[in-house]
Amino acid sequence: MSVNYATAAVDKASVMRGLVSKIRVPLGSEIYNRLLETLYDEAAALDERRFDDWIVMLAEDLTYTAPVRVTRNGPNKDRDVMRTMMHFDDNYASILMRTGRLAKSAWAEDPPSRTRRFVTNVRMAECETAGEYEVVSYLYVERSRLDNPENETTSCERRDIWRLADGGYRLSRREIIVDQSTLGMSNFAIFL
Amino acid sequence: MLQKATFTLADGATLDDLVIRDTNEVSLRVMNDHELYKLEMERIFAKTWLLLGHDTEIPKAGDFIVRDMGEDQVIVTRDRNNEIHVNLNVCPHRGMKVCTAETGNAQAHRCIYHGWAFRPDGSFIGAPVEKEKMHGNQREKSELGLKKARVRLYGGLIFATWNINGPSFDDFLGDMKFYLDQLFCRTDSGLEMLGPPQRFVLPCNWKIPGEQSGSDGFHTLTLHRSLMEGGIMGGTAESIYDNAPGMYGVDVSVPQGHSLRCLEAAQTFKMFADVSFEGKTTEERLNLLPPPGVTKDLIPQLFKNLSKEQVEQLATIPPQVGGMFPNILLAFIFAPRTDGGSSGALALHTYVPKGPDKVEFVNFIFAEKDAPEQVKRDMLQNAIQQTGTSGIIEQDDADTWPQIMRNSRGAISKTMTLKYQALHGHERPDNWYGEGLLYPGFTKDDTQWNWWLAYYDLMAEA
Ligand code: FES
Numbered sequence: 066m067s068v069n070y071a072t073a074a075v076d077k078a079s080v081m082r083g084l085v086s087k088i089r090v091p092l093g094s095e096i097y098n099r100l101l102e103t104l105y106d107e108a109a110a111l112d113e114r115r116f117d118d119w120i121v122m123l124a125e126d127l128t129y130t131a132p133v134r135v136t137r138n139g140p141n142k143d144r145d146v147m148r149t150m151m152h153f154d155d156n157y158a159s160i161l162m163r164t165g166r167l168a169k170s171a172w173a174e175d176p177p178s179r180t181r182r183f184v185t186n187v188r189m190a191e192c193e194t195a196g197e198y199e200v201v202s203y204l205y206v207e208r209s210r211l212d213n214p215e216n217e218t219t220s221c222e223r224r225d226i227w228r229l230a231d232g233g234y235r236l237s238r239r240e241i242i243v244d245q246s247t248l249g250m251s252n253f254a255i256f257l
Numbered sequence: 258m259l260q261k262a263t264f265t266l267a268d269g270a271t272l273d274d275l276v277i278r279d280t281n282e283v284s285l286r287v288m289n290d291h292e293l294y295k296l297e298m299e300r301i302f303a304k305t306w307l308l309l310g311h312d313t314e315i316p317k318a319g320d321f322i323v324r325d326m327g328e329d330q331v332i333v334t335r336d337r338n339n340e341i342h343v344n345l346n347v348c349p350h351r352g353m354k355v356c357t358a359e360t361g362n363a364q365a366h367r368c369i370y371h372g373w374a375f376r377p378d379g380s381f382i383g384a385p386v387e388k389e390k391m392h393g394n395q396r397e398k399s400e401l402g403l404k405k406a407r408v409r410l411y412g413g414l415i416f417a418t419w420n421i422n423g424p425s426f427d428d429f430l431g432d433m434k435f436y437l438d439q440l441f442c443r444t445d446s447g448l449e450m451l452g453p454p455q456r457f458v459l460p461c462n463w464k465i466p467g468e469q470s471g472s473d474g475f476h477t478l479t480l481h482r483s484l485m486e487g488g489i490m491g492g493t494a495e496s497i498y499d500n501a502p503g504m505y506g507v508d509v510s511v512p513q514g515h516s517l518r519c520l521e522a523a524q525t526f527k528m529f530a531d532v533s534f535e536g537k538t539t540e541e542r543l544n545l546l547p548p549p550g551v552t553k554d555l556i557p558q559l560f561k562n563l564s565k566e567q568v569e570q571l572a573t574i575p576p577q578v579g580g581m582f583p584n585i586l587l588a589f590i591f592a593p594r595t596d597g598g599s600s601g602a603l604a605l606h607t608y609v610p611k612g613p614d615k616v617e618f619v620n621f622i623f624a625e626k627d628a629p630e631q632v633k634r635d636m637l638q639n640a641i642q643q644t645g646t647s648g649i650i651e652q653d654d655a656d657t658w659p660q661i662m663r664n665s666r667g668a669i670s671k672t673m674t675l676k677y678q679a680l681h682g683h684e685r686p687d688n689w690y691g692e693g694l695l696y697p698g699f700t701k702d703d704t705q706w707n708w709w710l711a712y713y714d715l716m717a718e719a
């Protein structure tokens with residue numbers, strides 16, 4: 066029996082690795098500690114819904130995206146981050162639009178969810194531009210909505226670039242790699 | 258009305274107790290009933306035409322996507338003859354999924370369990386170890402292919418049904434075709450799906466988003482209040498109810514349950530409030546304010562692909578939101594942005610039932626294939642920011658529906674009714690070209706009630 070089992074040609078896109086730069090910022094170093102502290106501060110600002118404090122942490126050239134994942138097999142099985150479609154496709158202006166909306170009639174978060182952002186597995190490296198750092202972290206979010214005793218959760222990896230400016234770090238790029246191809250969270254009215 | 262054969266649930270309730278035609282009410286219990294859900298899967302999702310995707314998702318021979326027809330999963334393929342097939346993703350051998358990926362390319366689909374293999378058209382190639390004839394002697398190879406659905410492409414959209422000898426696709430569309438052509442069949446190259454769909458699951462019955470897709474215009478004013486506060490739709494937070502932006506237009510529906518809201522841009526959106534069509538020709542109007550998703554370069558194509566009457570409507574009062582029975586929502590909206598731009602957003606959703614209390618929201622995002630890359634990029638971003646997972650419009654819908662669902666569980670709550678009593682009665686507006694049931698003026702409940710009548714009709718047929 067001659068059956069042609071050939072499946073798709075391998076996609077051009079390379080398999081994505083979280084951290085690209087090879088110049089690591091070692092765990093426990095001063096820069097590592099400051100950036101880790103920044104991630105914790107950011108998580109706290111978002112959990113406590115202090116959006117003004119969060120906005121201050123963002124660079125004006127921000128890109129903030131979350132590509133969809135799909136289930137693939139065969140030669141493309143590890144090429145499952147589809148950047149042709151996103152769950153978030155935002156920039157600084159649109160994030161301001163979103164936080165502005167959250168201050169008014171945004172019923173998806175009014176009453177607000179109670180959230181906990183757990184940030185772990187943080188790895189850092191230096192970018193080519195001095196003062197810019199690649200920061201890759203895992204994020205796990207528990208979201209309690211209304212009186213529902215079952216939390217909605219999501220897990221993802223965040224591939225960030227943080228830039229040193231005015232004595233603090235500003236987020237200039239975040240790509241959120243969600244783990245689910247079909248999200249179990251009813252909406253992304255919260256930031257990741 | 259002719260009394261049709263119907264059903265009786267275990268507690269004695271009949272279809273007439275659920276969809277109460279005398280008073281235009283629907284019992285809230287329909288949102289949470291296992292018996293009814295089972296009947297819906299058989300009488301609606303195994304019977305009527307369902308949207309699965311778009312042919313631009315599978316451009317090459319062997320390309321496939323996996324989608325759902327109710328709870329039945331199917332493989333949508335393109336074969337070497339460029340024909341599109343929809344095959345049940347259930348191995349005829351012992352029931353394994355033949356295809357475990359969501360998308361890909363394969364000239365043969367081989368079941369990983371015992372290796373039976375199938376062509377993109379669903380036909381059975383054979384089982385491994387051919388000489389031992391592992392498919393047995395009782396059935397011919399021609400009987401062992403994947404179960405095939407009936408397929409129809411419309412404007413590149415892939416529709417399928419299990420009702421092999423049932424109503425034609427044209428009967429399914431009915432008078433809605435005149436309006437839907439204006440959205441799906443208006444340019445030479447047609448629409449392009451910009452990427453795989455966003456998918457997420459909501460804890461609610463499929464009919465909660467379903468009935469809203471029957472053109473619930475009213476909720477825009479309140480649930481989507483932030484659109485007025487943000488200065489996108491006309492009016493301000495203070496004048497929402499005086500201006501009632503987006504509420505006046507012509508709602509259209511058909512007995513098949515599909516509906517659309519046709520809206521003038523100037524009456525709906527702040528940034529177009531000063532655009533005046535007074536004394537302008539059709540072509541001038543199109544150039545002044547192209548319909549959502551259409552670029553100026555594409556305007557000549559409209560005249561080529563559509564009738565004079567269809568172009569005339571598109572140039573004046575284009576269909577913008579609506580749905581197709583049972584589970585499609587469409588939003589072909591101007592979608593002005595807060596940064597002053599407006600490239601439009603074109604999105605279709607399917608609400609796929611995943612049990613009586615779960616629905617998968619599938620968001621397909623489009624642009625015209627021949628639009629410039631930058632326009633496509635802007636439209637994608639616009640659609641993502643307004644619809645689906647993180648969309649500022651639909652976040653609020655996604656949070657509301659599960660709360661209706663929770664209410665449908667209470668012994669007392671479930672006896673409450675959904676009311677569709679703000680009825681206009683159909684009436685033909687002046688200078689109107691299309692057919693169907695027409696409701697000019699302030700949006701009312703008529704189109705959504707027609708959605709329930711379509712539900713009644715299908716559920717009444719065993
Ligand atoms: S179940 Fe598919 S080959 Fe046996």
Ligand SMILES: [Fe+2]
Nearest residue numbers: 476650651654
């Ligand atoms: Fe809505």
